Structures are given as C-alpha cells and as structure tokens.
Amino acid sequence: MSKMRIYELAKQLGVANKDLMEKMKSIGLEANSHMSMVSEADAEKITALYQPAAQKAEEKKEEKKAAPAQQKKQNAPKQEASRQKPQEKQKPQDRQEKKDGQEQKNRGDRKPQDSRPAQNNQNQKNRPNNQSAQNGQNNQNQGKKDKKGKGKKDQKPRENPMERRRREMEEEAALMAELEALEAAEKAANADPVIKTIPATISVKELAEVLGKKGSDLVMALMKKGQMLNINATLDFDSAAAIAEDYNVILEKEEEKDIMETVFAEEEDDEKDLQERPPVVVVMGHVDHGKTSLLDAIRHSNVTKGEAGGITQHIGAYTVQIDGKPITFLDTPGHEAFTAMRMRGAQITDIAVLVVAADDGVMPQTVEAINHAKAAGVEIIVAINKMDKPSANPDRVKQELVEYELLAEDWGGQTICVPVSAATKEGIDTLLEMITLVAEMKELKANPKKKARGAIVEAQLDKGRGPVATVLVQNGTLQVGDPIVAGAAYGKIRAMTDDKGRRVKKAGPSTPVEILGLSEVPSAGDSFYVAESEKQARQVAESIIAKNRENLIKETPQKVSLDDLFSQIQSGNMKELNIVVKADVQGSVEAVRQSLERLSNEEVRVRIIHGGVGAITESDVMLASASNAIIIGFNVRPEPAAKAFADEEKVDVRLYRVIYNAIEDVTAAMKGMLDPVFEEQVQGHAEVRQLFKASGVGTIAGCYVKDGKFTRSSQVRIIRDGIVVYEGDLESLKRFKDDVKEVAAGYECGLVFKKFNDVKEGDWVEAFTMVEVPR
Numbered sequence: 001m002s003k004m005r006i007y008e009l010a011k012q013l014g015v016a017n018k019d020l021m022e023k024m025k026s027i028g029l030e031a032n033s034h035m036s037m038v039s040e041a042d043a044e045k046i047t048a049l050y051q052p053a054a055q056k057a058e059e060k061k062e063e064k065k066a067a068p069a070q071q072k073k074q075n076a077p078k079q080e081a082s083r084q085k086p087q088e089k090q091k092p093q094d095r096q097e098k099k100d101g102q103e104q105k106n107r108g109d110r111k112p113q114d115s116r117p118a119q120n121n122q123n124q125k126n127r128p129n130n131q132s133a134q135n136g137q138n139n140q141n142q143g144k145k146d147k148k149g150k151g152k153k154d155q156k157p158r159e160n161p162m163e164r165r166r167r168e169m170e171e172e173a174a175l176m177a178e179l180e181a182l183e184a185a186e187k188a189a190n191a192d193p194v195i196k197t198i199p200a201t202i203s204v205k206e207l208a209e210v211l212g213k214k215g216s217d218l219v220m221a222l223m224k225k226g227q228m229l230n231i232n233a234t235l236d237f238d239s240a241a242a243i244a245e246d247y248n249v250i251l252e253k254e255e256e257k258d259i260m261e262t263v264f265a266e267e268e269d270d271e272k273d274l275q276e277r278p279p280v281v282v283v284m285g286h287v288d289h290g291k292t293s294l295l296d297a298i299r300h301s302n303v304t305k306g307e308a309g310g311i312t313q314h315i316g317a318y319t320v321q322i323d324g325k326p327i328t329f330l331d332t333p334g335h336e337a338f339t340a341m342r343m344r345g346a347q348i349t350d351i352a353v354l355v356v357a358a359d360d361g362v363m364p365q366t367v368e369a370i371n372h373a374k375a376a377g378v379e380i381i382v383a384i385n386k387m388d389k390p391s392a393n394p395d396r397v398k399q400e401l402v403e404y405e406l407l408a409e410d411w412g413g414q415t416i417c418v419p420v421s422a423a424t425k426e427g428i429d430t431l432l433e434m435i436t437l438v439a440e441m442k443e444l445k446a447n448p449k450k451k452a453r454g455a456i457v458e459a460q461l462d463k464g465r466g467p468v469a470t471v472l473v474q475n476g477t478l479q480v481g482d483p484i485v486a487g488a489a490y491g492k493i494r495a496m497t498d499d500k501g502r503r504v505k506k507a508g509p510s511t512p513v514e515i516l517g518l519s520e521v522p523s524a525g526d527s528f529y530v531a532e533s534e535k536q537a538r539q540v541a542e543s544i545i546a547k548n549r550e551n552l553i554k555e556t557p558q559k560v561s562l563d564d565l566f567s568q569i570q571s572g573n574m575k576e577l578n579i580v581v582k583a584d585v586q587g588s589v590e591a592v593r594q595s596l597e598r599l600s601n602e603e604v605r606v607r608i609i610h611g612g613v614g615a616i617t618e619s620d621v622m623l624a625s626a627s628n629a630i631i632i633g634f635n636v637r638p639e640p641a642a643k644a645f646a647d648e649e650k651v652d653v654r655l656y657r658v659i660y661n662a663i664e665d666v667t668a669a670m671k672g673m674l675d676p677v678f679e680e681q682v683q684g685h686a687e688v689r690q691l692f693k694a695s696g697v698g699t700i701a702g703c704y705v706k707d708g709k710f711t712r713s714s715q716v717r718i719i720r721d722g723i724v725v726y727e728g729d730l731e732s733l734k735r736f737k738d739d740v741k742e743v744a745a746g747y748e749c750g751l752v753f754k755k756f757n758d759v760k761e762g763d764w765v766e767a768f769t770m771v772e773v774p775r
C-alpha cells in the first residue's frame, strides 16, 4: 500500500469519511478533508483501529455471499423466477402483497447487499416456524399461494388477522425506512467524491445547483449547522468547499483567465506562415564588468559597418545586423528584463550574455544574473571581458563558473565562453557569431502575417508627444494605425520610430520600435495586443481597469509563507518550496543550501533558487516574488527598500542568527507544526556618530536616532554594511549623563551594549522588541 487519500481508505474500511477523520483525530492525526493524503504507516495505524469493524464487514460480506447461495439452494427446485429478484426473496410473503408496483421497482433498483442479512434476521425472528416464508420468499409466487389459500398455514391461530396485518405493515415500514437510511449512508460513504469546478465566489443558490440540491434544502441544512445564510448570500471558495464536502463533492476553483489571453487567444500558426525571427538578447553581469561598454562596442561596430543614418538613439532596445542577420539587444537592466516581465507572465528574451570581467571573476551579481537567467530558462553565453588587461585570467573565470553548472565548451561542457575586450573590440565579432549560432540552433520562428502582439520594454510620458512606449514585437507585424491595448493603456498607433530614429510604417517579429498614440503610460513588462478595432481595444482596457480595481480591493494574491506552508502542501498546492538564501559569508550560504535541500521529502521538494552574500536586496525580493519563494537571511538584514517591497509583494522574509533555527523552522513548517512564536517589531534606527571610551563602562556609542525610538528595554542589533555584527541587549541608554527610559527620533543618545565594545562610527543600530503573535 502506498499513500492514499482519506476517502479511499474510508471506502476500503467500509466506514464514513467523517468517522474515519474523527478516529484519526483520536490518535493525533489531523486531516483537513477527506481528500487529504495519509501515509502508508498512518493508514496501517488507522486500519488497526478498525480491525474489529473491518472484520465485521468481512463477516457481513461472507454472510451476504452465503445467504443468496443458501436461498438459491432452497428456492432453485421450486422457482426459476426467484433467482432474478434476489432482494425480494427475503421479504415475507404477505408483506409483498402490500407493495405496489412502484415500490417493487424501487427496490429492484437497490443493491441487495446489506439489506439481506438484516431482513433474514428479522424474518427469522418474527417467524421462527414459518417454513414457507423461508422456503419460497418469492413475491409473485407467494402472492399466488396466498390467493390459493396455501399461506394460511403461516398464521398464528389466536391473532386477529387485521391486527396482525397492521402490526406487520408497521414493522415493514420501519424496516424499510431503516434499510433506506442504511443504504443511503453506505452509498454516501462509499461513493467516490464528485469533483466540480466553481468560480472564486458563489451564491448559496448556485452552490445548491452545483451540489444537485434544492436551494431551500441547502439553506435548511446550513441552518441546522448554525450557519444562517439566505439563498442569495455569497460564499467565498473555502466556505463553499467546506459545505460541499458534506455532500461528498470536492470543489475546485476555476482558473481565472487573463482577460487579454481570453480576448486575444493565439491561434495555431500554419507551419508555412512561420518565418525565422531574430534572437532577443539581454546583457547581464556584475557592476563594472563592462555591460555598457560591451553594448556600446557592439552598437559601434554595427554603426561603423555602414549603417546609414549613423547615430543610434537610445530606445531601450535595438537591432544590429551581423552578416545580414539581425540580433535584437535589450538595453534594460538584466534583472528587470527577466524578472519584472516574468512576474507579468511574459518571456521576451531568448539569450542572455553574461559579462564576467577576466580580471575580477565571478562576483555576487554574476551569480544573481546566472540564477535569474536559469530561473527564466534562458540560454546563457558567457563573455569574458577585459581580456586586454594584463591581469586577465579567463581560466579562473571558467573555473569559478563550474560551481554554477556552467562548464565551458573547451572544458568539455555546453556553455559557450567567448573572451572579449570591449576596449579593443577584440572578440566582439566572435561573440556576435556565437549569438547567431545559438539563435539558429534554437530555430526561433514567428508568423509576420498576423496581428502583432509583444511586450512593453519601457515607457514614459513625453511632454510634447504624450505617452511614448518602446515595444518589442514578438509575433505578427505591427503597423501604424493599428488599434492596440497594453494593460490599462489603449489607442491607435499614431507614429512609429525604429531604433535608428527613422519613421517606419511596419515592424515585424523581434523588432523594437517606439510608438505614439496610447491613452496612458503602460507598465514595462506588460504585454500588448493589436485589437480588432479601437472600440475593442478600449473595452478590453476598461475591463482591465475594472479588474485591477477589483484586485486592489481583494487581498493581494496569496504567496507562500512558512506559516501556511503545511496547508498548502496538504491541499496539494505546494510541490516545491523555493527559497532565496542570503548570508554574511559564502560558507553559510552553502551550509544552508545543503541543509535545507536535504529536507526535501516525497511531498515537497526544497529548492534554493538563489544564494548570495550580503544584505537582502530588492532584486532578491523580485526574484522571490516571481518564483513564489520565501527569503531566508542569516546575519543579514533587508535593505529598507527591499523590506518595503517584500511587504508590498507579501514575500515571507525570515531572518536568523543560527542556521539550526532556520532548518528547525522549515522542518516544522513542512510538518505543519510551526510553534506560535514571538515576532520582532522594529522600534527604531540610530546612526553611530562618535565613540567614547569610559573606564569601567566600555565603549559608549554616541548615536543619533533617525527614526522610531529607543527604549531601555529595547533589544538591539548593530549593522555594518548590511551585515549584523552584534545582537543583544542594551547595557545603558543615556541622554547626556542621565539614564533615560526612552529616546525619540531626532535626538542624540549614548548607547552601551551588553558585552560588546567593538562598535564603529557609521554603524547602524536597530532597536526592536519581541511581540507574541498568534498563528
């Protein structure tokens, strides 16, 4: 037996789902619903609880098997017809007479199963001596017999026939009701749950329809459970799902379709319409490794190779021709090109050029870039830059890249590494050739014959021209006069300019152009679509505006957090727990990566999608948000902007001082046993401006409280360059020479830290308290 769902186990044991869940509770096994999974070991434990019941069920089955066989034996010689209606065999002869045709039909539909032994018992009890009832319990035959007066043998001589008949009628009615209830209960417990799909909200009336009930019946049923809801009341999905469970119906939420995707659903392209399209390339790398210089060199080499018009204007994306083959470069910060766009579901880049300075090697942002590119599933080409420098060491770069699963081709791997110099232009041509080669291998195609769709690369409001957007056509051909819509912005394209500043009328796949004519400034990363008419474009934009408003009102979409991890695992929503790890030193990052990844089990895989050294940045939050990850920080703090961004994006950021605590928390969260704990509440920040030494006291940090406040009971941490160097209590809090209880923002104060004197000017001090939070 492997894992199984509760309802399957209940079915196997022949018990109701609810009973089973109650039983589970009694041995400390919690389950959310009868769709929850139970492990093999747990299933065995539960089965053991039911052993007597299970045995009984077995016995019952045996009895059932035996009963018809026995009756068959008895009936066979007499009645051939009796075999066809076994369920009626057990009925006492004179009861059968009272059944009208309809009743018989109903019973005929019913399964014989459990009713039989019960009826047998009853019959035997009632008529220990009734030989004919036992022998020939066939409806028709018994009827005939009665008519012929043969049944008279059965009557007890002293009982008034009318009374007897009434008594038997009553008995039979009670018996039938009992049987019906039994059958219904068994049917409900044994049937596989029905799965139905509903929207995020539903009225009681609509839910009743989904459940196949009358609205008024559902209202009554809810009332009995203490839920006073009128028939038009709106239920959220979770409440509806809980109600439906009682009716053995599992509800699933309808996937909300993107309005754009619905309106502008993409048709399959005819193979013959597909044409090769230029690759879209983004350049990424660590600061100062030469991204800008490399892009300039590429653009310059392109210009000097005879581009008419010469000057390339900056529009965030441009196309260069390499031996007649175009390549489109996105001149946007790499992370944004990936992450912001990915957050909106658009994937626009095909290839990432990772610039690594030959004299500097792999640096934190290089790693970040690698992880972003990998997460987006984009091909990486490495440009080892600054080869003109005497200290250039390309082998070291290749060596360092191995750690990130990028093994250079000349070392037997798959990663193309091109040594270049943006300064001397050496290797630039080879790099461009390689890009073309990779693009060819990828067989990038699009259909220029259809209406265009693509992505907004950047957009701003120009005083004279109104909203201006640089767009990248991904498929189809964009034309002046096309009605387009991009998020809440819509309009008719008034004018189009290419990357060389020339007016154009058309732009095909992978072409970047600047467009005028939108009603407002769209967001970078938004998709754009060409509509049937300006009216349709406006209508779509309006429905998007309405939807955005609705979404604003609704809660921000749920992101994973350690607190609700277990319920997400249980409901089957969570198959992978993505984690971004930031720590003070590389050693910790690795230690955490290994320890956490080891926690993976068969239900959920723990995946570290990015690990880096230093404070938690906005880019980390962006990656976490796009990948539905949580962030774990060791001895590091989030930058203020990152903190605000994480709050906004509802990204769970967990900060630890000890690796073990993080492992413990993730383990507990995976088991749904995260203890209710204390959460820290930041009280304020101060900057260390001057240090004083005092004998017997130690170092006094002369601080200026920037925001919030410091209290005598505050706990504090000292942060130097984003790294926590101390965390502990205050030894004293002074204003001038006096001990004070509290110092507010805008005032100076003297701080002495308990058992810590290594404070430096320029350090930041964060004051916080621990507050108990109920989970």
Ligand SMILES: Nc1nc2c(ncn2[C@@H]2O[C@H](COP(=O)(O)OP(=O)(O)OP(=O)(O)O)[C@@H](O)[C@H]2O)c(=O)[nH]1
Pocket: 285, 286, 287, 288, 289, 290, 291, 292, 293, 294, 385, 386, 387, 388, 389, 420, 421, 422, 423, 424
């Ligand atoms: N010797 C040498 N210097 C280079 C080369 N490429 C870039 N540099 C220098 O390295 C410095 C950084 O170059 P940028 O192109 O600004 O680097 P970047 O990666 O774009 O930097 P940010 O935009 O700040 O992220 C500049 O001083 C360049 O002149 C090269 O191939 N050789």
